Amino acid sequence: QAVVTWRCLYPHSDVTGATLRCPPDVTGVPLCEQEQVVQVTWLKRGGAGAVPAEVAVLNPQHGEHVQEPFVGRVLRHGHGDLGDGAIVLRNAVQGDEGDYECHLITFPMGNFEGRLTLRVLVPPLPILNPGPPLEEGQGRTLAASCTAEGSPVPSVRWETEVRGTNAT
Template structure:
């Protein structure tokens, strides 16, 4: 007699089979009993409640076919068209509430009943948000970005940056995790990378939420291009206004009348 997952009386009963699945994915609960002489009369799947009561999910036998019960109807099916041969159960679209213990109960003749117990853990894909803050040069040490994520199991968060700041991680009662990054804003930090990395078993590599730090600072304008060789009727003479500032400032050129005998240079217009 070949047994896969369900053990006969002469064999050691294994520990509970552990299985992991993902929310909204198809979950396959394996159960296969292949006796050499016994005949499988009926297959029944149960879900075990925290109070250890058994909720009937689906039943199949050679006489009446198969039937799913209650809210399980339309959500589960047998993998095989012959469930008394291959009793593997399929949850078509897995929900978080499906997490728990399941029992595959095989009734045979003449040997009797055999069971396999499976413990299902349902993971969820992280839902993550990154909330940056627009900063101003001169502000005190403050929080400049926060990253929050919710998943099963809880994800881990970290920052990828060259900035010299401090991060604080928190965990909420609902299982959400968050990380908060703080620093003293300087104009040299504007445009620097401050990415949030999300680490979770459903990801082969950490998921990256890209973010560039935004620091506002006032402009400092300087005029260049003039030299002492400028003269009347000179062609292609040009002045250039060099400025910094974030956000980009609006420039206005103004011509000022200078009386004869008054001398000025570019240093007078900084």
């Protein structure tokens, strides 16, 4: 069961202004105590020219709004104020892979945004398919085949003491 936590951070400096980073698994809170996170919006970007799809909106007064197909899988991370704007994506599937945007509205500093790319890793699932028994003189050469599915695409390697040809 895959669980992904995204955090929306906006470290602030009096000299350089503010920047926003949205890497996974980074902790933090607003660095200026007078700043308030007013709203956080998470979007999933589509392909070239496509309009980003809303994933979730977090608002301290109005609560959370999560869009399909993320309903029941996206939750706000933590309790109380919006803090770092983190969300948790439960039961991540390959269809969740892609580029995401985090839009953070703060007071009094204004708007910030950041992006991240989510890759969903699927452990390899190898399947050994034994062929029919080989009998001398029948001209058949296949003894067994192996397939494996996963993400990233797994490679298959044969280890055998049987003499013959290994093909991948």
